Amino acid sequence: MSVRSSLLSVMLVTACGHKAHKPDADPAKVTALATKMIENSPVPAAVPECKPEELHAPVTVTLRTLLELAGKKPGAEPEQADWINPHDLDSTAARAVLDSSDATAKREAAAELLAAPAWIVYRVDLVNAPMAMGVKELKIGTIGTRIIRYGNDARPTCVTVWNFQNTQAKTDWAISITNKSYVDGAVAKELRDDLTAQYVKLVPRGVPGAAKSL
Secondary structure (H helix, E strand, C coil): CCCHHHHHHHHHHHHHCCCCCCCCHHHHHHHHHHHHHHHHCHHHHHHHCCCHHCCCCCCCHHHHHHHHHHHCCCCCCCCCCCHHHHHHCCCCCHHHHHHCCHHHHHHHHHHHHHCEEEEEEEEEEECCCCCHHCCCCCCEEEEEEEEEEEEEECCEEEEEEEEEEECCHHHHHHHHHHHCCCCCCHHHHHHHHHHHHHHHHHHCCCCCCCCCCC
């Protein structure tokens, strides 16, 4: 074997044995970015209404997840409860920063979050669903939200107010079997699960690739 061939063989073996490293970053920088986003939470009239295409972004998180990324403990109010802030609305990278036990995976996920040109934050402002909370007030559950788009400078660029409800069928079922002075715990959970499912199914997500960072 020639010297040139030997060198090529060594280079190929070396290349195969070393995978390209993904970009990484200090998760503390994500904490700082999330903190700024919380501080810059807008009222609806303060920024423009989001266009449909602006409701898509590389990173999406619920308010509860944003609070956790900022190192804050979610409050006890219903709007910050885990059931109405489902992980299905969170980007994989956001969950990795919070949940992964692998330091490298956390740093790679942090880099992905920091490189994103825009984030969408799903913020629940109102939980008007007494039966889902175990209170016997026989009416359909309604959730009020703001969908906020942020640039990578943590400043809001647009906001959409969006509401959704329990399905009528689930509401009618719950009312029909609630014949006590309270709502049974299993029934309340069914209603909460229904609201979670409607949130994930119906939330406006825009069109991938259509919106540009503002």
